[in-house]
Structures are given as structure tokens and as C-alpha cells.
Amino acid sequence: MNPEQILQPTLDLIKETGLFIRREGRNFDRSKIEQKGLNDLVSYVDKQAEERLVSGLRQLLPGCGFIAEEGTAQAADEEYKWVIDPLDGTTNFLHGLPPHAVSVGLLQGRELVLGVVYEVIGDELFWAQKGQGAYCNGQRISVSPIDKLSGGLMATGFPYYDFGMMEVYLQILNEFMRSSHGLRRLGSAAVDLVYTAMGRFEGFYEYNLNAWDVAAGILIVQEAGGTVTDFKGGSDYLFGREIIATNGRVHAEVLEIIRSRWHKGQGK
Known part of the structure; x- marks a missing residue:
């Protein structure tokens, strides 16, 4: 091919x-x-x-x-x-x-x-x-040059059928509201990813996603110079049902906010 x-x-x-x-x-x-x-x-x-x-x-x-x-x-x-x-x-x-x-x-x-x-x-x-x-x-x-979360705009998706992690999700939401320019929920993970790739967002995170929601956007973010991980900072983001995608420069801050709360909330 x-x-x-x-x-x-x-x-x-x-x-x-x-x-x-x-x-x-x-x-x-x-x-x-x-x-x-x-x-x-x-x-x-x-x-x-x-x-x-x-x-x-x-x-x-x-x-x-x-x-x-x-x-x-x-x-x-x-x-x-x-x-x-x-x-x-x-x-x-x-x-x-x-x-x-x-x-x-x-x-x-x-x-x-x-x-x-x-x-x-x-x-x-x-x-x-x-x-x-x-x-x-x-x-x-290419991704945004912003290097501090405090100067960035984040995107996410809201749970719509699995509400088991809602309390933890709201804690994370609260932290990003306080630590960034704000959050947007557009209703399309594919669009959230490509908007991150072209610098409209500094980062995006969501859980309970399927591979078809994110596959194309993952590569577009990566080829635009961004970073993609799962909520642990690992590489299980295509089929693992959780994803963080950023411009790379704010990734450590975003990952720390999510990782410190998410897996504690899961009892891990």
C-alpha cells in the first residue's frame, strides 16, 4: 500500500x-x-x-x-x-x-x-x-506555543451514560476551571482533537471513548507536534477508553491534575 x-x-x-x-x-x-x-x-x-x-x-x-x-x-x-x-x-x-x-x-x-x-x-x-x-x-x-496551563484553554466531554466516576470527574473539572482560561465541551472528540492540533485548544481529555472517536485525531495531534497519552501517562489511548491530548508543553500539568485524582477515585 x-x-x-x-x-x-x-x-x-x-x-x-x-x-x-x-x-x-x-x-x-x-x-x-x-x-x-x-x-x-x-x-x-x-x-x-x-x-x-x-x-x-x-x-x-x-x-x-x-x-x-x-x-x-x-x-x-x-x-x-x-x-x-x-x-x-x-x-x-x-x-x-x-x-x-x-x-x-x-x-x-x-x-x-x-x-x-x-x-x-x-x-x-x-x-x-x-x-x-x-x-x-x-x-x-501545529499545536499552540502556550507553555503554561494558566494561559491555556481546555476541552473535554461530559459523561452521558456511565456516571460511576462523576464525583471524580467534577473534581477534575473544578481544578481545570481554576487553573486555566476555561473549558469547552463541543460534543465531538474528533473535533476536540483536531482543534488541539491546530492550537485552538491547549489540551483535551475524556474517558469512555471508543477507538473510532479518537483514531484519526490522535495521529493529527501527534503530527502537529502534540503529545497523546492515557490517564496514567502511558500509551493505551486508542483502545483504552481514556485520552489526554495536549500541545506537549502543558502535558505534565494536565496529566498531574487528572492522574492524581482519577486513579485515586478508582481505588488504584
Whole structure:
């Protein structure tokens, strides 16, 4: 597989899928919302977007596997696996709110080699290839130069179905409110990550995330010069369901606030 050969067709496919989402969003009928679980919503738009992506990506890279949110296709022991969230920020979309995004990452074994996020409403296409830097709409991007958390803006996500760590989560929230310029909750982890990559946020953290929420954004942050870890400071952030992504310069401060409270709250 030559990454250069599939990059532009992949970008085109993902943007086309995002434009489909935008068109459907203009006149979306909320009676067509389905509920997969507590506050876990889906619509025909998510499903059809994923079908478009799987069909197109399978043609670009025959024999590949898929880790996809809506289960359109599955992975087995393939060398290359696409990790797909066809509509990250579904709840935003269903309520007519930005941001929401298409997020697609490509794994070779367990290494991310390509990541693409298209933020639908802002028409911003982010991508990164392993070792090739990160880009937004064709322009090279990099993380913020801010080197103190006190001068930074943080992003996070709120629990929406698993509230077992709510008390600890609120303690961490309180600490960041006091230690930074503030926090934002946009409702799309993929967008939080790419906004960190281009310096709009100094950092982002969240738990109970799936691989398809973060795969593309992880590589984009890393290629933009940022740092990504789990809540222990380790590397189990793709499948480990917890992630901290920062500009690198404030990572130690962010990690200390989270690590000192999170694992104590878990009794570890």
C-alpha cells in the first residue's frame, strides 16, 4: 500500500460523505432518530454515511478490515484496518448544532498511519500521514506555543451514560476551571482533537471513548507536534477508553491534575 496513492481519493471520499451529511441535516426529520442505549443516538444519516465510507475505502484498499461504529463491516486479522466514525457528534447533528464530523483513521497493525477528520459545518478538512505532518484545508498546522496551563484553554466531554466516576470527574473539572482560561465541551472528540492540533485548544481529555472517536485525531495531534497519552501517562489511548491530548508543553500539568485524582477515585 502506497499512502500517497490513496491519500487524495480518501480525502475526496470523506469530504463527499460530509457534504451528504450537511445536505441531510438541512431538513432532518427528528422522528427518524433511533436510540442504541441511554443517550446513545443514531439515525439513517450515520448508517448511510458509514456505508458510503466502507464501500469507497474497500475499493481504495482491497483486503482491508474495518472497525466501524455502526457495524457496517468488521475487522479480523487484516494488516490494514480503517477505523471509522461516520458522524462524530451525532447528538449535535440531530439538534442542528455544530460541530459534527466524519472521522477516519487507518491502522497498519497497531500503528496509525493516516488520519482524516472533516468538520462538516465549518468545512474544515484535517489530515495527517505518519511522518508527514498535519494539515487543515491544505495548510500545515501545529499545536499552540502556550507553555503554561494558566494561559491555556481546555476541552473535554461530559459523561452521558456511565456516571460511576462523576464525583471524580467534577473534581477534575473544578481544578481545570481554576487553573486555566476555561473549558469547552463541543460534543465531538474528533473535533476536540483536531482543534488541539491546530492550537485552538491547549489540551483535551475524556474517558469512555471508543477507538473510532479518537483514531484519526490522535495521529493529527501527534503530527502537529502534540503529545497523546492515557490517564496514567502511558500509551493505551486508542483502545483504552481514556485520552489526554495536549500541545506537549502543558502535558505534565494536565496529566498531574487528572492522574492524581482519577486513579485515586478508582481505588488504584
